[in-house]
Amino acid sequence: MKQLKSLHDLALFGASPAFAEPLHVGRPNLGSREAFLAYANAIFDRRWLSNNGPLVQEFERRLAEFLGVTHCVAMCNGTIALEIAIRALELKGEVIVPSYTFIATAHALQWQEITPVFADIDLQTHNLDPEAVRRMITPRTTGILGVHLWGRGCPVIELQAVAEEHELKLLFDASHAFGCTHDGVPIGAFGECAVFSFHATKFFNTFEGGAVITDNEDLAVKMRLMKNFGFSGYDNVIYPGTNGKMTEMAAAMGLVNLDAVDEFVAVNRRNHVLYSQRLNAIEGLSVLAYDDCEQNNYQYVVVEVGEAFPVSRDEIVHALQAENVLARRYFWPGCHNMLPYRAFYPHVGLLLPNTATVADRVIVLPTGATVDESQIETIADIFNILSYSKKVGYQECCREFL
Ligand SMILES: *Cc1c(COP(=O)(O)O)cnc(C)c1O
Numbered sequence: 127m128k129q130l131k132s133l134h135d136l137a138l139f140g141a142s143p144a145f146a147e148p149l150h151v152g153r154p155n156l157g158s159r160e161a162f163l164a165y166a167n168a169i170f171d172r173r174w175l176s177n178n179g180p181l182v183q184e185f186e187r188r189l190a191e192f193l194g195v196t197h198c199v200a201m202c203n204g205t206i207a208l209e210i211a212i213r214a215l216e217l218k219g220e221v222i223v224p225s226y227t228f229i230a231t232a233h234a235l236q237w238q239e240i241t242p243v244f245a246d247i248d249l250q251t252h253n254l255d256p257e258a259v260r261r262m263i264t265p266r267t268t269g270i271l272g273v274h275l276w277g278r279g280c281p282v283i284e285l286q287a288v289a290e291e292h293e294l295k296l297l298f299d300a301s302h303a304f305g306c307t308h309d310g311v312p313i314g315a316f317g318e319c320a321v322f323s324f325h326a327t328k329f330f331n332t333f334e335g336g337a338v339i340t341d342n343e344d345l346a347v348k349m350r351l352m353k354n355f356g357f358s359g360y361d362n363v364i365y366p367g368t369n370g371k372m373t374e375m376a377a378a379m380g381l382v383n384l385d386a387v388d389e390f391v392a393v394n395r396r397n398h399v400l401y402s403q404r405l406n407a408i409e410g411l412s413v414l415a416y417d418d419c420e421q422n423n424y425q426y427v428v429v430e431v432g433e434a435f436p437v438s439r440d441e442i443v444h445a446l447q448a449e450n451v452l453a454r455r456y457f458w459p460g461c462h463n464m465l466p467y468r469a470f471y472p473h474v475g476l477l478l479p480n481t482a483t484v485a486d487r488v489i490v491l492p493t494g495a496t497v498d499e500s501q502i503e504t505i506a507d508i509f510n511i512l513s514y515s516k517k518v519g520y521q522e523c524c525r526e527f528l
Contacts, residue, residue, distance in 0.1 A: 398493065
């Protein structure tokens with residue numbers, strides 16, 4: 127491994143990159159290959175590939191048990207799962223959401239011509255601020271779609287109170303929060319339902335996939351109809367529906383990964399602890415903490431870059447990417463600044479100061495089974511070099527090399 131001591135050792139300034147191969151954010155977590163191939167063989171033998179096959183049924187059963195709910199409806203991806211949940215709850219008009227989330231949270235509403243009304247977040251937690259939510263309620267509001275960002279529960283009790291007061295439906299996008307708890311309670315216990323994404327890059331994946339979990343039986347029945355064209359049996363459609371079905375191959379991946387969840391958490395946790403030790407020691411950096419009294423999946427290593435750090439967030443990302451550390455800005459510049467929403471609702475940014483602040487501060491770093499401790503030490507060294515460089519030194523180097 128290359129020794130990194132001064133600015134001149136950085137790839138940005140002409141040295142060779144610290145890593146020969148790129149380190150990705152969201153490189154898939156994989157369970158047992160042998161177990162997966164055994165499932166794949168069985169799928170071939172059965173010739174049952176989709177349409178609520180035995181593996182999907184087993185997956186739903188095991189997932190409901192693992193997540194501590196009565197109903198789990200598996201789907202083809204998280205976005206369709208969100209759309210179906212929103213539709214099954216009969217939301218319309220306006221629904222309040224954070225802007226600081228993955229774009230699909232907003233799209234799932236806009237796609238069915240429901241206005242996503244963006245509410246601001248809390249600077250510390252990055253989650254919805256219940257008072258900001260309250261301020262965005264109008265006579266057209268029908269629901270609140272909270273997001274458990276980075277796997278940390280959003281303020282469910284306060285949001286529940288707002289929802290009850292205004293007779294709004296409350297549901298959660300729990301895409302980041304697989305296996306997480308809030309106040310010791312499994313994350314799926316809150317609101318009408320919780321939606322997960324099992325996309326390849328998520329903590330728990332089924333290649334592509336998603337699910338809605340709920341304790342509400344009527345809601346589960348309705349969503350099962352909706353994800354299968356509204357068929358209630360052969361030749362009998364009783365509901366308008368779409369195609370949200372999960373395949374057998376996806377369920378096989380889910381079953382295999384479910385057996386490996388503890389290993390995934392252990393590696394992520396080890397990485398998160400080391401990143402935190404090394405980066406929190408540098409002035410101007412702080413790694414978002416997970417409460418050790420809760421269950422977390424530690425999938426996101428989120429670094430906030432403060433004023434005290436001598437180079438900007440974007441300059442850090444640039445320097446890291448040159449070293450083959452494919453660090454990412456996350457949810458920048460916020461959903462409300464993405465073209466469709468910027469065009470529809472040009473002034474909403476005025477009400478989202480904390481969203482802007484957080485979106486400008488955050489870097490997400492690579493973790494997971496393919497990132498080891500020596501690599502994290504090297505990444506920390508890169509941050510250290512950047513932190514020693516006074517602004518002037520860095521800019522002189524920039525002038526020399528760029
Ligand atoms: C990934 C993600 C989604 C979308 O899920 P897909 O399975 O990719 O469709 C929705 N919301 C959040 C917060 C996500 O992170």
